[in-house]
Amino acid sequence: MDERVDKRETRAIVRYTDVCKSFGDLQVLDHINLAVKPGTVHFLIGASGVGKSVAIKILVGLLGADAGRVELDGVDVTDFDEESFYPIRRRCQMIFQHSTLFDALTVLENVAMPAQKRFRLLRRQAENKARQTLKLVHAENLCDRLPSTLGQGVQKRVAIARALALDPEILLYDEPTTGLDPVAARRTDRLIQEMAHELNLTSLVVSHDLASVQGIGDWVTFLHRGKVHFDGLPAELFASQDETVRGFVHGAGRRWAPKPL
Numbered sequence: 001m002d003e004r005v006d007k008r009e010t011r012a013i014v015r016y017t018d019v020c021k022s023f024g025d026l027q028v029l030d031h032i033n034l035a036v037k038p039g040t041v042h043f044l045i046g047a048s049g050v051g052k053s054v055a056i057k058i059l060v061g062l063l064g065a066d067a068g069r070v071e072l073d074g075v076d077v078t079d080f081d082e083e084s085f086y087p088i089r090r091r092c093q094m095i096f097q098h099s100t101l102f103d104a105l106t107v108l109e110n111v112a113m114p115a116q117k118r119f120r121l122l123r124r125q126a127e128n129k130a131r132q133t134l135k136l137v138h139a140e141n142l143c144d145r146l147p148s149t150l151g152q153g154v155q156k157r158v159a160i161a162r163a164l165a166l167d168p169e170i171l172l173y174d175e176p177t178t179g180l181d182p183v184a185a186r187r188t189d190r191l192i193q194e195m196a197h198e199l200n201l202t203s204l205v206v207s208h209d210l211a212s213v214q215g216i217g218d219w220v221t222f223l224h225r226g227k228v229h230f231d232g233l234p235a236e237l238f239a240s241q242d243e244t245v246r247g248f249v250h251g252a253g254r255r256w257a258p259k260p261l
């Protein structure tokens with residue numbers, strides 16, 4: 001095993017217990033159990049439509065669970081109303097697949113504005129905070145640029161900076177490397193890992209990208225047909241002889257194959 005931290009023994013910061021979610025006749029999540037340890041990069045993988053995005057939306061109250069419990073740092077948030085979720089959404093920042101940056105604002109303004117509002121800062125204070133945060137994602141030289149002039153990988157870094165400027169404890173990434181070229185994808189991976197391990201930011205990453213799982217995952221949960229089919233270390237996933245796991249990892253049409261460990 002490499003130097004990645006095995007934090008299995010520490011408490012979970014996010015815990016799902018027997019979470020179920022249906023839409024009409026379609027049962028998407030069927031008694032899902034999930035425990036995310038603080039400061040880890042935890043991947044949630046599975047085929048398209050299996051319910052990965054639904055699962056993370058339940059954590060921040062964008063969707064409600066039909067049954068089961070969801071806890072954040074030991075607090076049961078399952079029955080929270082909309083208003084009670086506001087502080088949860090501040091603690092758990094979601095980074096969406098598609099850019100949600102404002103095209104009319106510069107990179108600096110994009111990062112500074114939410115922080116200014118959230119912490120009631122003066123504009124100059126918010127811009128200082130934004131500069132520091134942009135430095136963390138290695139984008140401090142892009143302050144005056146407009147998002148539309150940047151590549152997708154760089155826009156992703158700016159979106160991560162905007163989330164970081166709000167001082168979250170948990171980052172929820174939905175497909176952070178989808179649509180990026182391989183160089184930008186691995187750079188994004190390294191950034192996710194740095195944020196998790198250097199800033200102790202828990203990262204729950206929804207992804208199809210098995211190279212990311214192998215490269216930076218501390219833990220991986222594989223959803224299949226509404227259930228958790230595999231929950232363990234990435235190395236265990238790639239070594240698994242389970243037919244369904246192998247089917248996903250080496251699936252038809254998938255060109256990627258795990259590197260020898």
Ligand SMILES: Nc1ncnc2c1ncn2[C@@H]1O[C@H](COP(=O)(O)OP(=O)(O)OP(=O)(O)O)[C@@H](O)[C@H]1O
Nearest residue numbers: 023026028046047048049050051052053054055208
């Ligand atoms: N608000 C909703 N109303 C009705 N059905 C929904 C809703 N949100 C999700 N679904 C359905 O739930 C299932 C799981 O959706 P989800 O978006 O979580 O999949 P996913 O695993 O994230 O897939 P992908 O990898 O393609 O993003 C899909 O069949 C989807 O159509």
Ligand SMILES: [Mg+2]
Nearest residue numbers: 052053054174
């Ligand atoms: Mg999704």
